[in-house]
Amino acid sequence: MTFVVGLTGGISSGKTTVANLFHQQFAIDVVDADVIAREVVAMGTTGLAAITEHFGPTILNHDGTLNRSQLREIIFADAHEKSWLNQLLHPMIRQQMQYALAHTTSPYALLVIPLLVENQLQSMTDRVLVVDVDETIQIQRTMRRDGISYPHAQNILSAQATRAERLAVADDVINNSAENHQLLPQITELHQKYLAMSGRNL
Numbered sequence: 373m374t375f376v377v378g379l380t381g382g383i384s385s386g387k388t389t390v391a392n393l394f395h396q397q398f399a400i401d402v403v404d405a406d407v408i409a410r411e412v413v414a415m416g417t418t419g420l421a422a423i424t425e426h427f428g429p430t431i432l433n434h435d436g437t438l439n440r441s442q443l444r445e446i447i448f449a450d451a452h453e454k455s456w457l458n459q460l461l462h463p464m465i466r467q468q469m470q471y472a473l474a475h476t477t478s479p480y481a482l483l484v485i486p487l488l489v490e491n492q493l494q495s496m497t498d499r500v501l502v503v504d505v506d507e508t509i510q511i512q513r514t515m516r517r518d519g520i521s522y523p524h525a526q527n528i529l530s531a532q533a534t535r536a537e538r539l540a541v542a543d544d545v546i547n548n549s550a551e552n553h554q555l556l557p558q559i560t561e562l563h564q565k566y567l568a569m570s571g572r573n574l
């Protein structure tokens with residue numbers, strides 16, 4: 373069984389930056405829940421067929437791909453539709469994540485799940501690693517990266533789990549409030565720890 377480190381954090385906390393460092397520096401395999409969530413509704417999938425049957429063909433773009441922004445609007449406005457969609461997709465996503473994890477070859481694997489806390493997916497991991505960042509800095513980085521206003525960024529943050537809720541489930545924490553170059557020493561230390569925990573440092 374692969375030793376799985378669940379990596380989570382709020383919007384723009386630095387999950388991708390951290391996962392890339394684990395991969396580039398230590399060749400750790402990364403499974404990304406967001407990528408899998410897109411794969412299960414790609415063209416030709418049973419996921420997309422079920423969504424089209426439920427919402428009708430107007431949920432598709434002209435090229436037959438899922439109109440994600442329309443679907444987002446529907447489930448934002450209707451809690452029942454949101455729960456229908458989650459019941460359809462969450463088991464598929466979990467199954468695909470398990471499949472991808474079973475095919476990793478590094479001593480341990482990183483499972484990047486932005487909504488780990490919101491969707492209570494801790495049980496899929498052996499250890500939860502939270503990328504923690506001061507909220508003011510998080511808002512600034514989101515505004516800069518996505519070119520959005522302060523209130524818009526604030527709205528996105530308030531729809532997610534809070535910093536405290538995330539820290540409450542964290543086994544390990546990476547502080548990303550400072551400069552990028554402060555990440556590698558923290559990651560190196562955690563890498564040594566995970567090698568020891570996974571029993572693959574012998």
Ligand code: ATP
Pocket residue numbers: 381382383384385386387388389390486513514517548549550551552553
């Ligand atoms: P999301 O889940 O919103 O896609 P994320 O958690 O994967 O985001 P990243 O994409 O790694 O976060 O980083 C978000 C933005 O913040 C990027 O533009 C990145 O370059 C920047 N960033 C990350 N860490 C730092 C840092 N320590 N100093 C300055 N900018 C940073």
